[in-house]
Amino acid sequence: MDKCDGGQPNSLRADPLGLTLTCLGELVAWHETYHAEFLDEWAELYRLGDRLGNPVWQISVLGQVSRGKSALLNALYGEPVFPVGPLHGVTQWPRTVRWQVRIGEQHYPVDLTDTPGLDEVAGNQQAEMAWATTEAADLILFVTAGPLGDRELEALGQLQGQNLPLFLVANKQDLYPDWTAEKLTQQMTTAGLASILQYQLPIFLTTQKTNPPHPGLESLNCAIATWVQQDAPHRRARHILERAIALEKKLGSALGEAKTPVLHQRLVPLLGFQVGLVMICPWNGLDILWGLLGYLLLIRRLCQGYAIPLPLHQAKTLMSTMFFALSLLYLVGWGEHFFSLPGETQGFWSASFLQAGIVAWGHVQLRRRLESYLRQGYLWGRQGPEKLLSLMEPEIRP
Structure with a gap:
């Protein structure tokens, strides 16, 4: 690895792993206090925090x-630590070996995980074990040889959906000398895998020969070293934040199913009281x-019911809805005051019922808008996962 210059680490304005750990800590502390009965929905946050603190990078091989x-x-390792043989399917279960990536005087521990083939004769069990390794992987090496088969294209499509860092290794080039990176790119584009390619998916052409080392193998070594030094922290943080967002949305959905019916019943008296006051009040300003x-009381009760803070990034939308409803309320009251005849009650009651309808409409609109955000879970705190992810995106290299 001495021949590889990993370059200088990215200069994110703050440590991505540290910020992500702070975010997870805030989420866990909040849910322990307010959502302990929904532990099944957010318990995985504990495991994500443990993974953040793991100093070893995880590289899993698929194919x-x-x-x-x-x-x-x-x-890559430099020694025959993984069993190989002339028969198909020598690897029957995942196996991990600790590897030290050395760049100059620095050493970066990496776990290399070998996996069974995705099309093992034994059936789905081996494939499931292989896919299970991607849950904790920081980088995937997808190994192929020659033209991509249907199963390989399907697997790449699944990896595309998981948004994991991916290197594509076209192995055994001594057997497929005419199969180039350009042809691989064209085949993947035709198969609808353009979103992987738009991030400039690294493609390495290698052979089984190690003496002398194939140039493609040396390029792969250097790419892994650069990735470990520069990109790994940001990629891991991003993946964990995306997983935390998914957990929060799962929790928010559960909160919606459990809390909404009860909250709606409790809000009926509030709406009735608000409508009654507006209808009988003779002074437009008090309306x-x-x-x-x-x-405001509606917003407070909904946030308390879900036990999720008001999403401040959406406060402008809520204020706009309130302003519009209150403006309509004022215009109706103003029109009734200036256009009704003295002693006439029909205009007064018509305006009152119209104002009641406006108040009810505003109540429903505010409730729907606010609940749509509360049902996404606790995403919008000071160190919320959505906010951190948006700050981190520009720092993640393709």
Whole structure:
């Protein structure tokens, strides 16, 4: 690895792993206090925090049988630590070996995980074990040989959906000398895998020969060293934040199913009281006051019911809805005051019922808008996963 210059680490404005750990700590502390009865929905946050603190980077190899996955890892490691043989499917279960990536005087521990083929004769059990390694992987080496088969294209499509860092290794180039990176790119584009390619998916052409080392193998070594030094922290943080967002949405959905019916029943008296005050109040300015206080109380009760803070990034939308409803309320009251005849009650009651309808409409609109955000879970705190992910995206290299 001495021949590889990993370059200088990315200069994110703050440590991505540290910020992500702070975010997870805030989420866990909040849910332990307010959502302990929904532990099943957010308990995985504990495991994600443990993974953040793991100083070892995880590289998992995937591919079909007889693509040379184990031989490739042996070449990277420098010793035959993974069993290989002339028969198909020598690797029957995942196996991990600790590797030290050395750049100058620095050493970076990496776990290399070999996996069974995705098309093992034994059936789905081996494939499931192989896919299970991707859950904790920081980088995937997808090994192929020759033209991509249907199973390989399907697997790449699944990896595309998981948004994991991916290197594509076209192995056994001594057997497929005419199969180039350009042809691989064209085949993947035709198969609808353009979103992987748009991030400039690294493609390495290698052979089984290790003496002398194939240039493609040396390029792969250097790419892994650069990735470990520069990109690994950001990639791991991003993957964990994405997983935390998914967990929060799962929790928010569960909260919606459990809390919404009860909350709606409790909000009926509030709406009735607010409508009654607006209808019977003869002074237009107080109509606006009662409407505003009722809407603010609605927002407070919904946030308390879900036990999730008000999503401040959406406060502008909520304020716009309130302002529109209150403006309509004022215009109706103003029109009734200036256009009704003295002693006439029909206009007064018509305006009152119209104002009641406006108040009810505003109540429903605010409730729907706020609940749509509360049902996404606790994403919008000071160190919320959505906010951190948006800050981190520009720092993640393709």
